[in-house]
Amino acid sequence: MKCRVCRERAVISVRRHNAGFCRSHFIEHIHRQVARTISDHHMFGADDRLVLGVSGGKDSLALWEILTVLGYRVDGVYLHLGIDEYSSDGLRLSRQFASERDLSLRVVDLGSDHGFSIPEAARLTSRAACSACGLSKRYLLNEAAAEMGYDV
Amino acid sequence: MHQPRREIEVSGPGSVKALLNRLDLVSESVLVIRGDELLTDDVRLHPDDVIEVRPVISGG
Numbered sequence: 001m002k003c004r005v006c007r008e009r010a011v012i013s014v015r016r017h018n019a020g021f022c023r024s025h026f027i028e029h030i031h032r033q034v035a036r037t038i039s040d041h042h043m044f045g046a047d048d049r050l051v052l053g054v055s056g057g058k059d060s061l062a063l064w065e066i067l068t069v070l071g072y073r074v075d076g077v078y079l080h081l082g083i084d085e086y087s088s089d090g091l092r093l094s095r096q097f098a099s100e101r102d103l104s105l106r107v108v109d110l111g112s113d114h115g116f117s118i119p120e121a122a123r124l125t126s127r128a129a130c131s132a133c134g135l136s137k138r139y140l141l142n143e144a145a146a147e148m149g150y151d152v
Numbered sequence: 153m154h155q156p157r158r159e160i161e162v163s164g165p166g167s168v169k170a171l172l173n174r175l176d177l178v179s180e181s182v183l184v185i186r187g188d189e190l191l192t193d194d195v196r197l198h199p200d201d202v203i204e205v206r207p208v209i210s211g212g
Contacts, residue, residue, distance in 0.1 A: 011192065
């Protein structure tokens with residue numbers, strides 16, 4: 001398969017667009033898609049201060065990178081959920097990512113800031129861990145964004 | 153971020169598409185990696201290739 005733009009060997013096939021892309025043209029394509037989606041849905045503008053919840057995984061860190069490259073002012077917030085090494089790894093990767101790009105990362109620690117971890121919350125509420133986690137993360141991310149005065 | 157690892161040996165899968173069929177995987181759901189390059193479905197595989205198949209969805 002060839003890159004739709006330069007005809008070099010493709011590294012990824014995007015079936016939705018019936019197209020293949022080489023590495024650099026795939027990155028360009030993704031940037032263009034994100035920019036178009038933000039514009040089409042009137043999500044935010046160049047003057048807004050944005051905060052992005054990051055987990056340390058590829059999805060949230062890639063979005064942080066893309067938004068920054070597109071010129072938006074984006075800070076990160078990491079919720080430390082107290083889930084064993086998963087949380088420690090996520091925090092380490094998020095910090096490393098932010099530091100390498102001179103970005104600002106705020107950490108909310110459920111244990112020290114709110115007095116519980118996700119495994120404890122799941123046990124106390126008799127909910128599945130994913131349910132306790134989903135509810136807590138949504139509330140805490142909104143709270144952190146409101147407290148810090150972000151627009152989005 | 154944490155995926156269970158398992159290693160298997162597959163003889164003569166031919167192409168990436170054939171390998172994924174053999175493993176009963178859908179190509180949109182995984183990344184197929186050889187060394188540091190991503191492979192599309194049509195790429196021919198060599199008998200000595202070491203291929204990493206990584207799910208695109210993980211926890212977060």
